[in-house]
């Protein structure tokens with residue numbers, strides 16, 4: 001049994017400003033920050049890492065009885081024997097990580113949580129509260145960069161291999177990705193990217209996992225699973241078109257996406273998969289037959305929300321394992337598609353398209369699919385994006401679609417304040 005002491009109290013501070021000030025002394029950093037609603041957790045330091053939460057006993061202290069917040073960042077394909085690049089290799093393989101400090105913004109306003117393996121020293125709490133309250137407003141910084149182009153020819157070959165496997169009937173859909181090397185013109189920090197994503201125009205959930213000198217970061221639109229009590233939520237997100245330059249163009253492109261048989265087929269693989277997982281593990285399943293549109297800053301997607309109630313005996317971790325990877329990021333059938341990806345993709349994806357999120361001491365929490373992300377060391381890095389290949393996909397169109405998706409993580413380097421952002 002591991003005993004955890006968790007002290008939580010309200011603070012009078014903006015949690016992002018507080019994070020920017022407090023983060024200076026900590027090389028371990030974790031962020032799960034939904035931009036659309038206050039489900040926001042920003043962790044610093046490492047109190048303990050656990051392989052399971054079953055043996056943790058939590059003693060809640062302080063005026064706010066808040067469960068300790070564990071972060072969990074998981075690789076796309078943890079069993080892939082191919083070595084990841086050296087940036088991803090630098091991250092340890094841990095399951096649940098409890099930070100020393102967590103800044104929380106939920107429905108009850110900003111909170112500070114201090115976690116410890118012994119009773120929390122009151123002076124430590126007071127110091128963090130003081131530092132948080134005195135945090136100056138954050139500043140956005142532009143980070144000029146260049147991308148080293150990846151080979152269009154290699155992409156065409158990868159798509160041809162995927163179409164070959166589809167033609168042989170081995171898979172119906174496979175989600176291939178590209179990665180590009182990014183070189184910044186000056187050193188940048190995880191905080192710079194974080195602030196630019198949180199305050200920039202990208203929509204979704206901002207993720208950050210920093211370990212010593214390397215950090216994985218991005219802003220994903222794709223919820224994998226959210227659990228509160230027995231209520232669970234997921235989403236089917238697949239099928240893409242550009243955002244368009246004007247409202248009229250946006251609406252016209254969205255209508256065309258809804259009417260496009262290839263994109264609808266790509267989407268239906270995901271909806272069918274999620275429906276099946278929910279019907280096996282849950283009851284009161286609600287996954288509508290027809291998708292809607294999720295309109296983002298750079299692209300639009302076909303989107304179907306999914307809700308259900310979880311059967312007794314299921315938990316968030318096992319639900320995450322059943323759902324991930326979905327056909328939105330691997331393909332259909334999932335196992336065959338994963339095997340194909342190991343063969344076709346020239347790199348191991350690391351955390352890209354992995355399940356990343358948080359779980360609290362009561363077992364509630366949320367995971368997102370880590371899309372629109374990159375891994376960096378403060379001078380260089382890799383950015384990633386992918387797209388579904390089905391019968392009839394054209395390599396050059398898919399290449400361009402990935403360029404559009406890459407714009408989200410690249411917006412982390414753009415510190416200019418845009419109108420309405």
Ligand SMILES: C=C(O[C@@H]1C=C(C(=O)O)C=C[C@H]1O)C(=O)O
Nearest residue numbers: 237238239240328385386387388
């Ligand atoms: C794989 C990515 O996105 C996924 C693939 C999509 C598609 O093929 O249309 C759409 C949304 C995501 O589920 C990515 O952004 O890298």
